[in-house]
Amino acid sequence: MLVLCGSAVATELFRSGHPGAGAASVAVFVLLAAVNSPLIHPRSVSASEALRRSEADGRPVVYWRPGCAYCLRLRLRLGRSARRLHWVDIWRDPDGAAVVRAATGGDETVPTVVVAGRPHVNPDPAWVRDQLSPSA
Structure with a gap:
């Protein structure tokens, strides 16, 4: 979900002529997605x-x-x-x-x-x- 949101923000930034900000926003959202990903941690149990x-x-x-x-x-x-x-x-x-x-x-x-x-x-x-x- 974070990557999808980041892609939407980046697309809008690219369209408005800010490619650097668009690339940076994609990088930030991908990093946030990686840090919060359940794939980083082994599966949790109760x-x-x-x-x-x-x-x-x-x-x-x-x-x-x-x-x-x-x-x-x-x-x-x-x-x-x-x-x-x-x-x-x-x-x-x-x-x-x-x-x-x-x-x-x-x-x-x-x-x-x-x-x-x-x-x-x-x-x-x-x-x-x-x-x-x-x-x-």
Whole structure:
């Protein structure tokens, strides 16, 4: 939807004789679409499902929200390893938001990563990757 809106704005700018502004608006809308895309983050599950899966396989649970630069940083720095985590979108899951508020003293600070039942707010991506290793 963002790319479609950006295309409409850019078309109007190109028609009115502002090709530079049109190109810039396309770039901004494409960037916004990429940052907010569900394709950037692995598929989210509910907080209860993530907890169940984490108890079964021992993998961390990541509570995140779309548009969060720190969540995007974590996702990109983890690379393919990100698919091994259980992701919960706190904007789509009220129980997930409640877990984050309980862990952060009432704020919805993300990413919050829960490893072995202990929450870690905005941890270093290298540390999160280490939690996925078999020896962790």
